[in-house]
Amino acid sequence: MNKLNIQDTFNQELPADPNLSNTRRQVRGACFSYVTPRQPSNPVLVHASQEMAEAIGLAAGDTQSEEFLSIFSGATTLEGTSPYAMCYGGHQFGSWAGQLGDGRAINLTEVVHEGQRWALQLKGAGETPYSRTADGLAVLRSSIREHLCSEAMYHLGVPTTRSLSLVLTGDQVMRDMLYNGNTAYEKGAVVCRVAPSFIRFGNFQIFTARDEVSTLRSLTDYTIRHFFPHIEPGTPEAYAEFFKEVSQRTLDLVIEWQRVGFVHGVMNTDNLSILGLTIDYGPYGWLEGYEPDWTPNTTDRSQRRYRYGQQPGVALWNLVQLANALMPLVKDTVLLEASLADFQLKFPKKYLAMLRRKLGLATPDEGDAELAEELEKLLAYTETDMTIFFRNLSKVEKDGGLPANKTFFEHLQTAMYQPEDLNAALQQKWEDWLDHYLQRLQLETANDEERRTVMNNANPKYVLRNYMAQLAIDQADLGDFKLVDELYQLLKKPYDEQPEMEEKWFVKRPEWARNKVGCSMLSCSS
Structure with a gap:
């Protein structure tokens, strides 16, 4: 893969964990720890996004090469790179969880192509110092869901991380899918996730919680320098402006989720991107029947903290936690409270504007x-x-x-x-x-056809319903990956009529899927 224009920054400009052992531990004063992906026993490519491959600088056909499979399964480390796992904390279901970090994700490198920076990250490629009691691996079912949904969301126009490839590792992974004591072996898999950056709210929270202000400043200055370059870091006002822009991106993201009926399922602060991207596709889902209290997450079944109708409120709550994390740099609460008040003021206006588009009301x-x-x-x-x-x-x-x-x-x-x-x-x-x-x-002054065009650009015809993903998972588990590609191709054009697919996929969730495992609610198990 010498075609890739490697330009690492995160692991070059930020403080590293000096301990090179891959042992579970509390990591202090560092933004990341170096770690090498685990060797898969018999990797097999399930699916790759040619579009994403070209976006990072690869040519047509590269995704079918042995070198591609070796690198993006974790078997080979790119020459001149130093893979690592990020250190971060977070609030999980409203409670501070302390250090979390990349427990099953390993960042391979950063590449730049046509002026766009991309971080390449393997999910499911082995344990890291942040894995706690977990094995750092992922299974085929959750990996198919992440691979398909990442690309589906992009083509829906929703800000998101992307997915380059999905690979079977050839290893068996023990999982308790519903956390009910019924463990079983499943097929292991690795997804290569792609984004300008995987920095989350929790990356900032951990350093404030530990009173590591110098590291917090280094991370914030780095983030502004690379992803908010119009801001000159170093002053309280600059850090407040940074928070304001993060707040705006988060607001816009949640509006897009509500527009297409997407429910994230696990809006913990470590699962919110500092760039306003949809990140960490776990127990997500799309509304079938319109139900504001619905959550796809079995862990959240009783509390329903992350239900569809509550996503805007949780986004604001998470922003409050990020504001607290930035306080050592901003110092004046008034500067941060202004952005939080702006979020509350703008949300109902933007939400109504979004509904107007869905209803075809231009005036x-x-x-x-x-x-x-x-x-x-x-x-x-x-x-x-x-x-x-x-x-x-x-x-x-x-x-x-x-x-x-x-x-x-x-x-x-x-x-x-x-x-x-x-x-x-x-x-x-x-x-x-x-x-x-x-x-x-x-x-309205627009005629019916003009209004219909506007509405159809706001209302997708095809979304990745949970039962659709489950059908692809069931076939893939038998070694048949055709449905994975069929859904991938379908969801690249979610607003198009695609009449040859209408009878099959423009339909309500079948009754057999109403309460079937994987087709309604899901657990965080992956």
């Missing part, structure tokens, strides 16, 4: 908030598929016309899970809402 009107609120209530009352409903709503014309001369209720039923249970009162509420919506459309 703001004072009644839009009420229209949107009533719709969200109805979607929840009637267990209506969010993705299908919004996509189909674009077919409604200003004069109330619908495809095949259907009534609105007949058209709506295609998105409802239990339409036969809808009583007359709810049906009337839906009809009343449509009347309200049609009246509102009369204020």
Whole structure:
């Protein structure tokens, strides 16, 4: 891989752990520890993103080479590089957990191509000093989910880390998938994750918690220098401006999650990117029925801290923790509180603007908030598929016309899970809402086709529903990777009609998947 333009910075400019042994320990005064990936016994390439390969500077065909497989399975270390694991802490489910760190992730190197910096990271390539009691490995099911979802989110237009490759290691990994005492061996796998940086809120928190202000300053200055270069670091005002921009990126990220119905599932502070990217794809999911209280995480089943409707509130809570971490540099709480207040002020406005796009309302009107609120209530009352409903709503014309001369209720039923249970009162509420919506459309200057284009660019037709990922996992576990690629190709064009795929994938979650393991809620086990 001598084609890669290697330009390491994180492990060149920041303090390193002087202890080179790969033993579990508390790491002090360092941003990372050097560590070598574990040798896989028999690596096999499952899938690679040619698009991502080209983005880091590889040529067509490189992903099929033995050298590619060797490097991105962890078998070979790139010449001139020094792989490492990051040190960070974090709040997990609202409680401070102390040191966490890259327990199953190993950063290989950084490359620069066409002016863009990329960090390459292997997930599942072995233990690190931060692995605590874990083995540092990952299994095929979770690796398929991360590989597919990373790329699906990118093509949805949601800020995200990316995935270059997915490799079977040839090793068996013991896991208790549901944390219920039923352990079993699963196939081991490694994903190569790619992002400009994998720095998280928790990277800053750990140094403040330990009163290591010098290291905190070094990390913050590094982050600003490389990723916020328009800010001149070194003053309280500069660090406050840095926090303001992180807050804005986080707000924009959560708005995009809400737009497509994505639920992260584990919004711990160590799982929030300082760059406003979706990071760490564990027990995530997309809303099937529109249910604001839904979380895909079995660990969060009782508390539902990370449910869909709470994601904006948790993002703000996490930003408060980051603000606390930056206090030794900013010193004045007023400077940081201004950004937190700005988040609270802007969120409802940006959220409504996002809903207007989904509804095809280009000209703001004072009644839009009420229209949107009533719709969200109805979607929840009637267990209506969010993705299908919004996509189909674009077919409604200003004069109330619908495809095949259907009534609105007949058209709506295609998105409802239990339409036969809808009583007359709810049906009337839906009809009343449509009347309200049609009246509102009369204020729009765009014609039906123009409005439909705007709506279809805001409302994806295809998302990675959990049952779809599980079908690919089941086939891959039998050695058949065709469905992995089929879904990968489908999700590269989530807003396109793709009529050849409509009957198969533009459908509600099948009833057999409602409570099936892997198709509804998932654990953090990977």
